[in-house]
Amino acid sequence: MITADQLLVKQINKSIVLNTIRKKGNISRAEIASITGLNKSTVSFLVDELINEGFVKEEGPGESRGGRKPIILNINEKAGCIIGIDLDVNYILIVLTDLMANVIWEKKMDIEIGESQQTIIERLIELIDEAISNAPETVKGILGIGIGVPGIVDYKKGIILLAPNLKWENVPLKQIIEDRFKIKVKIDNEANVGAIGEKWFGEGSKYNNFVYVSAGIGVGTGIIINGELYRGTMGLAGEMGHMTIDIHDHQCRCGNTGCWENYASEKALFEYIENQLINDAKDGYINKENFDSLTTLKVIDYAQRGSLIAKKALKEVGKNLGVGVVNIINTFNPELVIIGNTLSLAKELILDEILKEVETKSLVYRYSKTKITTSKLELQAGAIGAVSLVISELFAYPDI
Numbered sequence: 542m543i544t545a546d547q548l549l550v551k552q553i554n555k556s557i558v559l560n561t562i563r564k565k566g567n568i569s570r571a572e573i574a575s576i577t578g579l580n581k582s583t584v585s586f587l588v589d590e591l592i593n594e595g596f597v598k599e600e601g602p603g604e605s606r607g608g609r610k611p612i613i614l615n616i617n618e619k620a621g622c623i624i625g626i627d628l629d630v631n632y633i634l635i636v637l638t639d640l641m642a643n644v645i646w647e648k649k650m651d652i653e654i655g656e657s658q659q660t661i662i663e664r665l666i667e668l669i670d671e672a673i674s675n676a677p678e679t680v681k682g683i684l685g686i687g688i689g690v691p692g693i694v695d696y697k698k699g700i701i702l703l704a705p706n707l708k709w710e711n712v713p714l715k716q717i718i719e720d721r722f723k724i725k726v727k728i729d730n731e732a733n734v735g736a737i738g739e740k741w742f743g744e745g746s747k748y749n750n751f752v753y754v755s756a757g758i759g760v761g762t763g764i765i766i767n768g769e770l771y772r773g774t775m776g777l778a779g780e781m782g783h784m785t786i787d788i789h790d791h792q793c794r795c796g797n798t799g800c801w802e803n804y805a806s807e808k809a810l811f812e813y814i815e816n817q818l819i820n821d822a823k824d825g826y827i828n829k830e831n832f833d834s835l836t837t838l839k840v841i842d843y844a845q846r847g848s849l850i851a852k853k854a855l856k857e858v859g860k861n862l863g864v865g866v867v868n869i870i871n872t873f874n875p876e877l878v879i880i881g882n883t884l885s886l887a888k889e890l891i892l893d894e895i896l897k898e899v900e901t902k903s904l905v906y907r908y909s910k911t912k913i914t915t916s917k918l919e920l921q922a923g924a925i926g927a928v929s930l931v932i933s934e935l936f937a938y939p940d941i
């Protein structure tokens with residue numbers, strides 16, 4: 542008779558074996574045993590199960606160190622597919638990936654700001670349909686759908702509690718998508734999703750303590766402590782975009798005053814440019830006539846081509862991002878801060894300003910140099926993060 546405890550131990554060991562194969566790659570059963578400290582027969586038994594289930598594949602014999610050549614193991618990335626969705630305020634980005642988050646197919650669809658909830662959900666369903674029709678034949682099929690959303694999420698129930706920039710309240714998105722497709726759905730806040738993506742497949746993969754700053758229309762953070770996402774009591778942690786950096790300033794949508802995101806987001810970027818134009822600033826790139834059609838990507842492009850207004854605006858937002866990063870470093874003493882989402886595409890233009898702020902103002906940084914960088918996953922960070930949401934659960938509980 543197998544007890545519940547024994548089943549749990551087996552589950553944990555299986556997850557350890559699977560993740561060791563994923564992290565190391567090209568590894569033998571004996572090497573897994575020596576790295577994990579599990580005995581060889583346990584490793585062999587669990588590896589055989591994982592091979593039978595399709596998650597792991599044998600790659601033929603490797604180099605011998607005397608004696609029989611060991612058989613090399615790898616994750617069978619083609620065992621199944623995952624769908625990842627970055628539902629943003631003004632676009633939906635969907636990716637279809639294999640088990641190692643390699644993108645097989647992707648599509649970006651712009652949505653108009655203010656589009657109705659029903660229309661956006663219809664678009665979402667169309668895109669998922671399209672992703673499924675582009676999925677290759679695999680043993681396991683589509684293993685899950687991950688969705689990152691710009692708002693506060695009850696991640697256990699998959700309910701969007703509040704997405705202010707979309708004007709959504711209490712939307713049971715997990716249930717809507719699961720009822721339609723009969724595929725398991727995971728939903729989380731986009732900054733949490735971005736942080737998990739960086740931890741699994743991006744800049745954060747070698748770090749256990751880092752903070753991901755999602756700098757887009759708003760600002761959010763995903764906090765990784767001891768290798769795990771810090772969620773707080775209800776899963777609502779990380780709303781650092783709403784920390785006060787100016788107690789005297791005007792009210793934010795959230796009810797607080799002087800919130801960080803009002804100075805360090807795309808909204809702030811456009812406000813700054815608009816003020817420059819009101820004061821009759823001019824350059825060969827940005828003017829009152831083309832202001833309405835400006836996007837952050839265009840601003841970055843103009844800055845790189847020599848637009849003074851664009852450069853000044855990005856530097857200003859970069860400096861303001863730095864003010865919040867000082868607080869983050871003083872609070873968490875992290876190994877790494879990753880700047881992600883659209884503003885991160887300005888790279889050095891904002892990074893240099895952030896660093897200047899941190900070097901001059903952070904107490905903790907004086908004694909412990911935090912690495913500050915932009916996201917390696919760039920605009921895919923949200924969608925790959927959503928994929929990681931599914932993969933992280935799959936690799937933690939391969940039996941379920």
Ligand SMILES: [Zn+2]
Nearest residue numbers: 783793795800
């Ligand atoms: Zn606020």
